[in-house]
Amino acid sequence: MQDRRTFGKLSAAVAATMAFGRHASAADEIVIGYHGPMTGPASWVGLGGRDGALMALGEINAAGGVNGRMIRMISYDDAGKASEAEAVAKKMIESDKVFAILGGGISNVAIVVAEEAHRGKVPYMNGSGASPKIMDLKSRWTFSGATIDVRDIAENAAIFIGDYLKVKKVAVMNGADEFSQSLSDNVVRLIKDRYGIETLTRQRYNPGETDFSSQLLAVKQSNPEYILMFGLYVEAARAVRQSRELGIKTPIKGDTSMMNLGFLTVAGAAAEGMIAEYLPLYFNGDTAKDMVEFESRYKKLFPSYPVDRPNYVDVYNYGNMYAFAEGMKRAGKDLTRKGLVEALETLNNYQAADTWPKAVNLIQPLTFTESHNGNRRLSFFRVTNGAFKPIADFKVPVPSTKFPQNASLNW
């Protein structure tokens, strides 16, 4: 279950970055459990979530750790399955007795771990789950950090389409997976209700599809001003490429799952001008100082990784690990699990570089003072010369979605 092979390789690399990691005795360590899908089709989520966290952890330990204590992370593969995740959570809580848990999983797995963590009274940071199931969980032990609720994603997107693109007629293509389906449903409803934007046709596509002529031709036939695409980035990339084959010149707005080098690779020149949203502040290869610094450190730490790493889950959990560490630091010398929760609830508009000199800021500021849902905003990008570049002239206001307030959460 535990991905020993890669973990061994990586922990060696991380150890090298820990200036005095070796002196710390086991009693002085703070052990954090990590779970995520490290095998199977979602392995990029689990591996990214693990490695971003490991990188932050290396920096934190190199800077002296948290109140003099080193952090150690043990990682488990949950294979993206709820059943595996339950076993992994129990093992972390009952036999490893981890101090807190960080997740790099998808929502249906995160919810299982969150429930186990609630039962075991262990703080849990949901790293990348975006479903209301996890966001509305009334547990004081569970936080959602850099990730953003799917309803907020929909609000961000709707505001962008209505206020920035200012179109009146769109066609929608969405992946048949649950995430893309519900996101597109929400966006279609919001743009209709708030801006009167009409959705002329809705087309679905399935994982593994290689030909999209029927969907694209139905879209073309409807003659929209914009095409909105949701989810399944490999398939979406194929569809974008094929749209040009079928003479479709309508501009396309994708979604966060398409913010991916693999997407650009497959879609090729057809992706030029396409818009998509993303949670981190920058996309890979951006020339902003923080991103350049992050990527160069990352590549030093994980030299053998493919070109599309770090991915956004790397970036999320880099930020999430810093937030965890900040909470532990604020909780003080007599660190308790309850103390960590209360300390995290003091983070307000927090960015890692505010308090950690080595840290870089890659995610939106986190605020846990009102709800455990730390982030509400997305950034928007446009493919320019084959790369995703931030759209500078638009900033989305905080969406209106209501989340359970801290006072209503249960221990």
Place this chain on the structure above:
Amino acid sequence: MKLDGVETFYGAVKALKGVSFTVPDGSIVALLGGNGAGKTTTLRSISGLTTARKGTIEFNGTRIEKSPPERVVGLGISLVPQGRLLFAELTVAENLELGAYLRHDSAEIKRDIEKAYEQFPILRQKRAQEAGTLSGGQQQMVAIARSLMSRPKLLMLDEPSLGLAPMIVAEIFETIRKIRDDGVSILLVEQNANMALSIANFGYVLESGKVVMSGNVAQLLSDPRVQQAYLGQEAGPAAPQAVRH
């Protein structure tokens, strides 16, 4: 060709319990016996379709009891199997070509196909037709012609008369005699013992996986046991059930 103490099993069932006999060069040897006596198994063991577990099979000084069928064919032994096993969806001509699969002398192969058409003129007419569409007698001709395409030194035929009209049977047996006259040894398995002994030089009688009798044709024909068991009824395809003992 010489078999010595051949034992062959189908799973746990011992089908041949030590079969020994020889086929002298240039002769027709008839293998007689009732259903389940082991005649077909004997031919399958020689051709390599079923591997003998014990005993030896020797052909022109080469031991072949462990050889796979494609090697046995290469050594000059060809089997016309029971039920013919033609390639039904291939044409007659293609069936014949495949008979010469191991040969590389394409000019000679063409000449042999011509020879086959001369021997069986009807096949020339039907050469472009799928073999499966032919009548039983025609199919038997294709099967024999196909086997001859490998230029065997020993031709084995398993029940060539099965299911055929008496006139066709006579024609087939005449052909077999001619093949022998061309210098090919013949091992003939037949339930139609009358017919078989009419062209054979020697005969062996198999019972329950053993050779129980042997001799030249005259000896066998005069043996009362043979007369009673194998010759005591009308020749023809209806015989099989009657000779079971």
Place this chain on the structure above:
Amino acid sequence: MELVPQLIVSGIAAGSLYALVAIGLVLIYKATDIVNFAQGESVTVGAYMGWLCITQFRLPYFVAVVLVLAGSALVGMIVERVAYRPLLKSPPFTVILATLAVGLIIKNAIRLVWQDTPRTISGVFSAEPIEIGSVLITPERLAIMFTVALVVALLVLFFRFSKLGKAMRATAQSQEAASLMGISVPGIFSKTWALGSALGGLAGVLIAPLVGINTELGAVLVPGFVAAVVGGFTSIPGAIVGGILVGVLENLGGVFISSSFKQVVPFVVLITVLMVLPTGLFGKPLRKAV
């Protein structure tokens, strides 16, 4: 653009690829009675080989195609020797399960080495559409359709006229009779798997520039399988007609019924065909050696 003609043309373009997958399935099934559920992975393997040739070894696309054909054939032979030959005497069902396992092993082995990151290669033909009559098509798609047609023609010639092709047909009808002709049945199996695998690999390297390369490329097995069954599972022309039918019906169903049903349509066709014609459009009643 007129919708229906465009849907049909695009459907044929997609279907020609399904046909190539279907032919690979049919060849192996005819010769060995095995439904090769790893045929999708031979598509994946071909695409990755093409990617290696082009981006890692900097070879021209056409050279890559030739190397993919050879490499895929080799992989097919090795897999046959290692995984299926030891099961020669097992019931077909066992071997079919083995093909499922082989597919999973290949997929996960690739994933271990190259993760799920999609790759791509650039083809040689333009992806800019040209207008023919009232429909749009790209030179790239035309080249694929032409290649598939060429391969089919070569296969037909191969099976009709070459000695090996005839031996393969003979073996498909009766392994016992074939061995009595001196044909080495294991040898034919090996070559059949090589051929099936090469066809899969070709499909992979042809489609890679259009759809990218990832470990899930093998999902094209599903429409390929439906195409093969619709076509009777034992007929090359059947596989082609089946593939094109699936491609066109997916498109028509996707637009005129619902895109949610796009991939269901071929199965509906499949079930209908099997109810009306249990042996498929081009299948013959089971008649092997006589």
